[in-house]
Structure formats: C-alpha cells, structure tokens
Amino acid sequence: MSWIKHEKTNINLLPLVFIAITFQAEAQFSNYSDGTGFIANLESAIVHDSNIYRVPDEYSDSDQYLKITPEIKFIKELDKQKYEIIYKSDIAKFREQHSANYDDHLLSIRAGFDHTYRFSSFFEYEYVKDHEEPGSLNRIQLDIVDYNKFSQNFFKSTLVWGKENSKGQIKLSYIRNKRNYKNNGLDFLDSIRDELDGTFFYRVAPKTRAYFQYAYAKYDYEASNNYELDNVYKRLSLGAVWDTSEALSGDVNIGYQNREYDLTRLQDIDGFSYDANVFWNLKDYSQFAFFARRESIDSSIEEVGGFLRTSFGLEFQHEFTEKLSIDAGIAHSKDELVFDLNRTDKRDQVLTEISYVYSPILKISCAYSYEDRTSTLAIANFKSNKVMLNIDLKLDN
Template structure:
C-alpha cells in the first residue's frame, strides 16, 4: 500500500518550494535476515517481515528556470517500523540533507555539483549489539540536459562514503553513480535507461553493508489518449562486505494504465523477480500482480 501527497509552491520567479509526504506499507523479500543479534532464517518464518514507513520531504529551489546558476536544497526524514516476527531491532530513523548547484553552459544543458549527507539511526538496538548507526556522504559531479537530440537526462558520478559510529564496523569509500536518461523517438513513445551504484543497509547479521549495482531499461508507449503501457527489465548485483555473499538479480514487468475518467485512472501490472545467490538457500523467485486506482483532484 502506498499513499503520497505533493504540494508545489511558486513563491516568486526565483523561489520555489516542493513539499512531499508518503506512507508505505510493504514487506522484505524472503532471504532477508535480522541484522542484529542471532541470525534468524526468514525463509523459515510463516510470513515475510512486514513494515511500514513514513517519509517527509522538502525541496527549496533558488534561481529562475533560465538563470545561469541555480541551487536546490533538500531535506527529508524517514521513519521505518517493523510490524511482525519480532523485528523491532530493525526499526530505524533516517535524516537526509543535500544540495545541488547547477551551472548552465548551454540553453538546455547544465553542469551540476551535488553534496549529500544521510544519517541512519537504529532506535531499538540491543545493548550488547555492535551499533549499525552510520552516516553516508555523497560527492558527485555531472550534467543535466533537456530535449537535446530527442534525449533528456541526468548523469552523476563521484565518491560515496559510509562511516559507522562503531569502530568494529567496516567503513566504505568508493565510486558511485546515478544515471537517468530518457530517449523519445516519438512524441508518444519513450525509452528510459537507469543505472546506479550505492550502499544499502545489510540484512544478514554478519555484514556491515551491501554494495548494490543496478541497471534498468523501460519502454513506455501511449497507444491511445486513454491507454498507456510500460515494459521494463532490470539487472542487479549485491555484494555483501564481510560474508562474501554475492547475489545476482534480474526482473521483468509489464504495466497497463487506462483512463476511466478525466480524474480517474485504473492500472494493472505484473512483475517477475529472480535472485541467484552464491549462498544457495538465498535463491529467490517472486511473481507479483498489481491493481491500482489513481485519482486527481
């Protein structure tokens, strides 16, 4: 279940504000184990680990859309709480702060510098556990462009760091990237390429973090004024820092949206996901069917 809300405020030509709130009720896939204390085999649990999260975002933008220089300042708070299987030790609060400076070099092309910080606080860790609290840093350079030779995109490359509060944990420092490129061969058809490299919270009980690489391709097509479809495929690799566990992931999906009314859309979707791990018992397959309603006021 997902519920989101967005408010865009144009304070003046140079000042804009976007406020967002989101509530998500979801679950972890089978094969995710408790990260603190005794390792629990989630594959043996009668239900997957269920959780809910609340997120609040605010982005302040300074600079007119066509100005030589612009800046975005972003802040967010995320609260995740587990609801079953005695997984309260995984409850955590996250604070995000980042800023992006854009320098226009062509009418529709800008270079960018992004600096970001993310603090992760596990709120229910047992006293005897080695703390998983950490701070992540992000230093990225890149470019963004619009409608140049039928493409629109943002590419960012640089350095990412994960620094733990506990000396017993292994810190990380290495290359990271975030790429999002859209090619529009026709006004009614687009192809999106996304790829990234970043760290994620560990789930095994013996590791400190997971280094995740992803690449995805999506084709979106508007068949009529009311009917849209999306086809997507993705590949991923997860490297666990201490246990030498490596997971290869692949996924494919299809989505269909139909506009019943001007203010109401109905959606159907199917996703197939597979995980192939060098730890055989962590192999995983899932089939997810989705139904959605989208209403606009």
Template sequence: MKKNIFVSQALFYIIFSVLVGSVTAEEGGRIHIGNLKVIPGLKIQEVYDDNIYLANGTNDSYEAKESDWIFHIKPEVTFDYTFHERGGLKLAYFGDLAYYGEYSSNDWQKHEVLFDLDYKAPGGFIVGINNTYVNTDDPYSTANDYKLGVPLTKRWYNDMAGKVGYEFSRRFRVLAFYNFFKQDYKEEVDFTQDYRVNEVGMGVEVRLLPKTWGFVRYHFGERDYYTHPPGTGVTESNDSDFDSQRVNLGINWDTRAKLSGEVNFGYLWKKYDNVYDSNGDPYEDKDTWIASTFVSYKATDKTGVSLNITRALRESYSDTNEYFTDTGIGITLQQKFMDKFTLTPGVSYSNNDYNKPDNESREDNNYRANIDLDYQIQDWLKAGVGYAYDRKDSNYLEYDYTDNRFMISLSGIY
C-alpha cells in the same frame, strides 16, 4: 466465500466508477475548483503468484513453494493545486488492500500519503518539500531485502527531502538541502531495522542548454539505530551507526523537455561510529562510487524509453558489521499502437556483493522482467494484463528463488 465477497465489492466499485466517470468525462474528465484539481482513482487487480513466500523450492517444508490468487483493491485520490507558472502543491493518498484466495491469513494492506511542494517565486527564491509516509505489512521488504517474502511484517517509514535556494538570471542556482528518513518495525524481533537518517547538503546548478542543467552537490549525513532491547547485546557502543559524506555530479532537465529525470553519479565515504559490532567483529569503513540515475526519453507521442542505473551501500542490520554493495541497471520501453493499446516491456539486473570474509563470501544476482499490455476503454478507464518474472541467484542456496506473476486489472482515474 471470502473471496466472492471481495469480488462482489469490486464489481460494485467498477459500476460506481463507470457511472461517476461518465459524468466527469462530459465535464472534461477532471474535478476543478479554481486552481485546484481533485483526481480520484481506483484500480482492481487479480494476481496469480506461483511463489508467494519467495522460497527456493527445496524439500524442506520451510522452503516449499506455495502459489495463490491475490486480489488487490487500490484506491487513490490526489489534490493538485497549481501556482500559475510558479509550481504546485500536491497532497495524495494511495492504498493497496491485498486479499489471498487460499492463504487468507496473509492478507495485508499498504497506505501511502504524499505531500509535494515545488515553488519558484518571481524574484528567484526556490523552495521544495517532498514527503512520503508509508504504513504497511506487505511481504516486499525494503532496499536491504530484510524478511523478503515474509508475510505481515508490520512497519512504517517516513521519507522527507527539502530544499531552499535562489536562481540568478535564470542561469545559475544555489541550493541548500535537508533530508530526513525514519523507519520503524512494530515487532521487537525486528529491532535491527529501526533507524533514522539526518542529512544536510548544498549544491550549485548551471544552465547548460535551454532545458538542461548541470549540477554538483555535497551531503553530510548520520544514520542512528535507535532501538536496543535489553538482553540482545546491542547497545549504542556497538551498533552500526555511521556518518557519511557524498559528492554527486550530473545533469537534469526542465519538466517540459523530451528528456526528463536525472543523470546522477557520485562518490561516497562511510565511517562507523563504533569499532566493533555486538559479536566482536570489527567495522570496516568504506568508500565507493554511487549512482542514482533515472532518465526518460519521449521519442514521439507514441514511443518512450526509460533507463535507470543505481549503485549504493546498503546496511543489513544494526547488530552486525554486514553490508552489501547494490549495483543495478534497468530499461523500460513504452509503445502505443492502434490508438487504444499501450505495450510496456521492461528488464533489469542487479548485483549484491556482501562484505563477508573470503571463505564465506556471498553474492546475489537479481533478474527481473515484465511486460504489460493496457487497453484504453475511455480516457479515464483502462484494462490491462501483465506478466512479471523475478529471480535471485545466490551462492547461499537459502536465498535463491524464482517467482512468476500473472495479472489482470481494471483502473479508472478521472
């Protein structure tokens, strides 16, 4: 009954979208108020997931695989203000409301607010602020896979990246950076994931080609775990706070180039504040190469390809000395055909190498693949089907899983 109610609501939204979309399509498909564009959107999606808890499928009841249908309603709205030839200001909201067919106690919501300012003054002054706030209880974890697959893990995080600088003669830029990140879990049992990061940096960019820039950047950062519940044995004198320094080199492109994104490789040094963790095990300072590369190439109006390469050190908890090296690569192809259809296949692989002792070593291999087919019904309305495959192979059996998801959706952005 509950699912039927949501399906009825979804049908109402579709009809409403079609009616509103028909009006706006005649007006050009966008709402304009001077330099301001208001862009509302809505996506409804039905997903069949054959392993909603990402269990390994053993006979143990805790690891039994369960499947379900999950219905998503994803509203969004973007306010986009353009500074003529000088950049822009965006404020956006993205929502995801998920409703399970059988396991309705797992229903979750995700709310995301984005603020983005990018401005370059006529004299060469540059300022940029990008801030993302997310409040969610979805089961998809964070970068360190904490409670991956566990429903209703309530948390929020705020991720801000700021820069100011100056461009000389359109050939040379000097920039200063400030980044801030904070993550907070609602339940005290998840206190090992509560932390904040402050990072400052500076960089130089040089124009190499008309639309290509080379850069070098230096950052110094501090991570502080700020929750220490009484009785846990975790204090400021044994938690996994650390300082980090990193140097990055790479190239990026102006937004109107066929190539977009950034090639970014570097080196990281991490030094812990404390000598021992709450279990009496010593912390191990670490240095290694890192990467944060994402490049898209638009070969033709109908064909595009993107490549991402990542490498990072990821902390597991505030109460242990455990961390892992996360190294990954992925590629996605986008191909339009017959005017109305777009096919998007993608594959990725990552390796998680943990710093456990040799006799307890842990290594995870993660494999992902997806394929999506979209049909453009109108310039503001499209339908899609998709499939996603996700597998983790670990030498610790309890972390293994295989997940298959089948999706069908209808979305409109006007």
C-alpha cells in the same frame, strides 16, 4: 509497494523493485489551467503469485490474491503558492495465506512558495504504513509467514535560490526520516535519518545544466544486544541534467560515496558511485527509459554493516493505437556483500503489460512478471512468476 514520487515524463514506470527512475527535483505539482485539480483513481487486480515470500522452491507458497488501490489527489494553486494532498492505499487479501494480507497507506502533503522572483521554498511531509517487497533484503527469512511491515514519517524542506532557467541555481535541503518496524523481530532496524543536501546548478547550454552535489546523512538505529548499526553516509557527485528536445532528456551523475559505521567491528563502505536516468521519446507513440545505479545499503542482518548494490534496467512503452499499448521492462542487480567474500547475489526481473483503454475513465490490462535471484549462498536463491489482471478507474475534473 513502491511509491514513485517524482516522475520526469508520462511514461508508466513498471513496478519492478529496482526500476524507480527519478530525478533530483522537488515535489512536482500537477498542472491545471485553473490552478485547481482533483483526481480520484481506483485500481483493482487479481494476481497469481508462484512464490509470495521469495524463498527457495522447497519453502515456497503460491497463492492468489485480490488487490485494491484507491488514490485521491487534490491540487490547489494560488498566485505564488502551490499545495498538493495525496492519499493512497494498497490493500491485498490472499485466498489461502491469510497471514500475508496487507493494507498499506500513504498520506502526502506538499507545499511550494515563491517568496521573491529568485527565492522559493518547498515542504513535503509523508506518513507511510507499508511493507517491504519480499526478497529485496539481503536477510534470508525462510520461515516468514508475514511480510516485513513498518511505518515511516518523512519530512523534507528545501530552499532554492534562482530559477531553473537561470544561469546558476542553488538548492539546500534537509530531510528527516523515521522508520519503525512492526513485526518479524526487526526492531534493530528502527532508525532515524537526518540528511543535509546541497546542490549547485550551472547552465552550460540552453537546455543543459551541470551540477555539483554534496550529501551528508546520519543514521541512528535502535540499539540491540550491544549491537547498533549507526553510521554516517557522505556522497560527493558531479552530474548533468538535460532536456535538449522533446525526444531526449536525462539526469546522470558520478561521484564518491563513504559509509562509516560507529562500531569498529563493522566494515565501512566507500568507493565509486553513480546514478543515471535517461528518457528517450522515439516517436509520439514510443518511449524508452533507462537507469543505472551504484549505491551502498545498510544490511538487514545482525552484526553486519552493509553491502554494495549495482543495478540497471530498461523500459519500453509503445502505443499501437490510442487505446492499445504495451509496456515492457527488464532490470538486473548485483549485491556485493562486503561482510562475506563468499556471497554475491544477482537478481533479474522481467515484466510486460498490455493495456486497453476502454473509455476515458476505464483501462483494462494484463501483466506478467518473472523474478530470479541467484546467489553463491544456495538458500538465498529464488524464482517467482506472477500473472495479473488489472482494472483501472480514473476520475478528474
């Protein structure tokens, strides 16, 4: 399950594993004219999945399942303070493969304070009980009967000097993230991440800001059989964020990344990095979203350091009428497994969804997704087809 936290536009980002188009911004609060808001949302879906564990055809299981996703959000805005509480769960019950059942939960608490005209602070805490999307790791699990499940505690504090409309602005953030795996022998991936980020923005045009960013993160993994994945990650980036018109906005940066492992027998990763998110409103009823990213990721295989992932994707949303719309997206990624020169994974995803708004509180949609991973290692290949019928109920004040 993918929790999209910071959205720049109202475009409904498709639940593709790699399409997580976000902006480097603090927790965004919903806007209400009276400063207070309540939203209750209930999504339900009947899904057929041809390969629920994302394994080669000869090992695959197909199944149908019912998915229920309730969400409650409360926002309170005072004179110089904002608060937001979100609870969301994702519960799935499979028809035959009962061991694949899951119930995921998210509790998010956010607070923002304007201490003076120029100085503000933001705080965010999240507790997540979740599962990993099968096939998203470089680890091959042919005998899997239960999704990899974990719990996570996330805390972020940010100090900001200056406003977004100021000539210059400085943001300093501290992040602490603790993740613990619950099954499938992945205890060695239990980790604590402590991260410091600093960003300096400088306005170069009325609606364009350039920025310089430095990130330093220390990963502390659980030791297992004289093996530990502890490492330090550093990233230096130069970028620009713009919102030049109602039609075009974006955030693009390029830089250098380095991941250095404590164990000398693990191969370090360094090199070019980038992160781009661009939104284009062609007309009031058509929107495009594009992303591209190059990043290093810790491996989920024992005695292996990490790998490089390059990904890009495009999403298109079009409203035929006020009630009828289509949402379509494609994504491609390439994993270069630096520990093995003979293995490269390529992954393609396609999703399309047609939605009909029956009433202000009821939306019905049907969706189809296709996923294909091809690898130089044959047992890492898989294909899947998924068909979904969704009903979405929404209430707010």
